[in-house]
Amino acid sequence: MTNPLARLENVSYLYPGAKTPALKNINLEIHSGEFLGLIGPTGAGKSTLCQTLNGSVPQFYGGRFFGQVIVAGLDTVQHPISELAHHVGLVFEDPEMQLVAPSVENEIAFALENLNVPRAEIRTRIPQVLAAVRLSGTEKRHPQELSGGQKQRLAIAAALAMRPALLVLDEPTSQLDPLGAAEVFATLRQLNRELGITILLTGHDAEELAEHADRIALLAGGELVAQGTPQEIYSRVELLAAQQLRPPQVTRTFQLVRQRGVAITQLPTRLAAGKRLLHALPTSCPTVEKEHVAAPDHLGPALLAIKNLTHHYANGTPALHDISLEIRAGEYVLLVGQNGAGKSTLVKHFLNLLTPTAGTVTVDGLDTRQLETSELAQRIGYVGQHPDDQLFTASVEDEVAFALQNLGYAEAEIERRVTVSLRQLGLLAHRTAHPLSLPRGDRARLVIAAVLAMEPEIIILDEPTTGQDYRGAKYILDLSRKLHQQGKTILVITHHLYLMPEYAERVIVLGKGTILLDAPLRRAYHAKELLRRTYLTPPQAVLLAQELAPPEGEGALLRVTPEEVAACFLPGGGR
């Protein structure tokens, strides 16, 4: 570590009109050449801290700012944001909002043009950064034609191209598939090591931050709670739990092993270290355990059915090819696949938001082409990827009441259902607030509340955990389990595979518009190579389980959770 490139001294900040500070007396140094991870629950002040570094806070937002932030020798209050941009590149959380150019290559060139970088140099950097984020070949495409994950990678590429001394990334991988996120992390690490770019990254990717960051700072309630190496921070599992955060799965697994009486001096935070420790400890998996397979009789008839579905977009691009599947009443299905695999395209057919190019889609035996979206929506509650696209009224309660008014419920019934739904999602206290004034996590929950108020029998959650911290994600998934237990059919799309073993029964793996695998969750999670083909990686617990002796006998338990893996370690061992 060398001199600090950036220094925050006694920084406190209140947004205009806010009563409580978003940042409280922060003292933090960011050293030249380091990779600093900034973690914390939603609302901890991570984004605000990021924006102090390029001067957006307080220059853009106003509000009351105390203390001093110095970046590359410049006081961020005294120098305009456009000048600080020479030194600080900022990637925001929502890529949709930060793409400003009419083509991919122009998006990358925009900042370089502003910085007066010669044309030849711009032309050199464009393919470099596009290759780094797996977007080669998209130079001439319009950014709006890219998928959510691709847009995110483009925003990162645009920031990378500036080669700033400090690159600040605010949850840049939240919308990426796991391998995409891993590649971005690897790219950042490479830029960090080879070009010496200092990186500050916020996010909830504990596994990746443990692998790549030099240092972790933990923010909670606007205060800097702890800082140290990933080993020092992530091994403090209780501290993380107190902040509703989670350690990497490998750390969690060996914490459970330690609780079984195995002496472990240092909890591993990286997968490689976990595998070494696993092989050094005595293990023996119980042989009596068998895979729990849901009895077929708890499931009803086929509720959603797709037969030979092919879909091409209006411009002729193929999205889905000859897909057939059935989802039975009462199932909890997980739909996974890389960014752009066709997951959202597939589920939109259930609601007649998209029409099949070929094949049929039926809901309870009825062809969706014969039904209007508004009719289908009464049976299928669909919560899309971007909450802000689905909020359109002036208050939280109006948002929930909207559907009920359309369905013709009486005022008293509407009032009852609004209250129940808001209480269920923990939003009752905000019922008169404007939807867009809520934090992103709450906005996502509001959309769910609005959909649940209709009491649909099928619920489709499209990336419900994106932008949520661990607590928020668990809250939504626990609710989905509750609904499933009430007999609802649930279909969830997510990249966060580590969250799902407790919830889903069946996994459909989609890749390049076709079904690669349709299997019970445990078998799907252990199909490592197949998952890799669609840019997914199994959770660390699965990778650790695969290091154990292979399970014996047909139907033997394929382990997928830290608890199940930890059960294989024999008490009394130690290292």
Added chain:
Amino acid sequence: MSHFRSTYQHVARDSCFTRLDIRSKLWMICAVTAVALLWQNLVASGLLTLGIILVALWAGIDWRYIRSVLLLSTFFGVTLLFFHGFFPHGGIRQLTRHATLTPLFTFPAHWQLLGGQALYREGLLYGLSVLAKTLSVVLIIPVGIFTTELDNLIVGLVRAGLPYKIAFIFSSTLRFFPLLVARIQTITEAQRLRGLALEKMGLLQKARNYAKITVPLILGVLMRSQMVELTLQARAFSGSSERTQLHDSRLGPGDYLLCACSTLFWGGALIAYFGWGIGKW
């Protein structure tokens, strides 16, 4: 999204127009506009409009866009015909050099308000001529603008001497409309997902619904503009013209040819108008 791009932004296919610089196309727009404004003759103006529609289709402008312009102009056209037909101003008499105009029919004298009022042939023809002029001007613009990639548009405008900030604002405005339309679509889709049966609504109900979404639409746009402003500043945008450009803007033989043809067309039209009265009423 792609539909909106092809309809409101850049054309979907290449043509000789997509290979030309915006500056030569701006010159063409100016020349055609000048001729359209010069001619009063309905046949000449109509032929010019028809020619521009054919050129627009050849240039790859989506027929749906042209159709929407024609549909939107219907209301404008009816208004023009009504006012010029029933209430021809003095200019029409001067133009036709007729002291009295030709009535096509007259409302019975005992009718309230309209009693005795005549519909005049010259007024109708003048209204149609104004409509044709307007359509020519409105339809020649996309031939130049929609056939130019937005980044080339900015570069071309800057090379034409426009301050970068103004060129950027102009291109941002062009980008804004498809985003606005997409946002309206997204909101209505979200409403349908909450049981709103838009397809069963009458025009009035639909209009009321669209009025309701104005506020979230504006709020969404404001939030987006704020975010875009933040992003622009974070990308070192200052509005200064002192910046490099990824793309160059050079006038090629095709551009010079278009400029020459446009100038000839304009010059020829002027000579023909004043020399032989071609294009006059």
